[in-house]
Amino acid sequence: MIDYIRKLFGKYKRKGVIVDTNILLLLFVGSVNKKRIYKFNRTEQFSPKDYDFLVEIISYFSKIVVTPNILTEVSNFINQLSEPERSQALEYLAKALTKWDEFYVESSTATQVDKFTKFGLTDSGIISLAQGKYLVLTDDFKLANYLEKIEIDTVNFNHIRVSGWKEN
Template sequence: MRACLLDTNLLVLLTVGRASPAFVEVHKRTRSYRSEDLPLLEELLAKAARIVTTPHVLSETSNLIRQFQEPGRGRIVEAFRDFAFQAEETHVPCAEAFAQPDFVRLGLTDAGILAALRDDVGLVTDDLDLYLASVTAGRDAINFTHERARRFG
C-alpha cells in the first residue's frame, strides 16, 4: 500500500506510545493494548510511503489523548502534533461521509475514513466493523487485531 490511514484508536495508541511506551498500559484509551503493540504498529506504518489522515480523525484523537494527567499529557500532545505535521491531511466533507452506506452504523469519523480511502490509500484499523466495511467496499485494509494475533499468538 502506497499510503495508509490509521483509525482513531490506533492513532491514539501511536501518539500515546510515542510519548512514552510506559503510558500505553495506563492511558484510559489505550489500556486494551500493550507497549509491545507499538513496534508492530510502527512496522506497519513503515511499509507505507506516506501516512494520510482526516480532520475528523485528528479531532477525535485530540479529544481522546487529553484524558491523561500532566506532565504526561503534554508529552502526548507533542507527539500528536509531530504526527499531524508529518501526515498528509485530506479533507472529507461531511456530506461525503454522510453519503457512505455505513454512516448510520459507523458514525461520522469512520464514514469519513471510508470516503478517504482510495486505490493508493489503505486502512489500518482495530475496529472490526470499519475493517469489514472497508473490505466490502473493495479497499485495502489491515486489521490490527489480526496482526497482533499473528505476532503474539
C-alpha cells in the first residue's frame, strides 16, 4: 500500500491535492497548540505526531486545493476554540489562503453529483472538483471508499498516519 501511496503522491505533486475539512482542522489546531489536538473534540482522534506528519505531507505538494465549502466548515470548527487559540488559528488560515488555490464549485453543480444525498454539499463539491484533476486527502472512510469506487484518486489519512509514506 505504501508504494501505491508514494506513486499517487508523485503523480499529484505538481497537479495538486484537495485537503478535506478534518485534515485542515488538524493543521490549524496543531499550528496553534499541539497539545490542543487531544483536547479539542474535533481533533481528539489525532496526535501531535499526526500533525507533524501532515505538515510534511502538505509541504510535499506544490499545490494545495480547497473549496469555499471546505473552508467554511474549517472556520466554523475553529470558532469552537477558546481565545486566544481561536484567533491564532484563523490567522494561520488567512495566511495559508494566500498560498493555496481555492476553487468555487457551484452548489447547483455539486447537487448533481450522483450520491449528493449521501454526502452533502461539501463532499459533493470535492467529488465534482477532483474528477480527473486532483488527489483527495481525507480521513472520511465513507468518502474515500466512494472516491475509489468511482476512480478518483484518494488517500485516507488514517491509512498512512501510522506507517508513513516516505522511504526510510
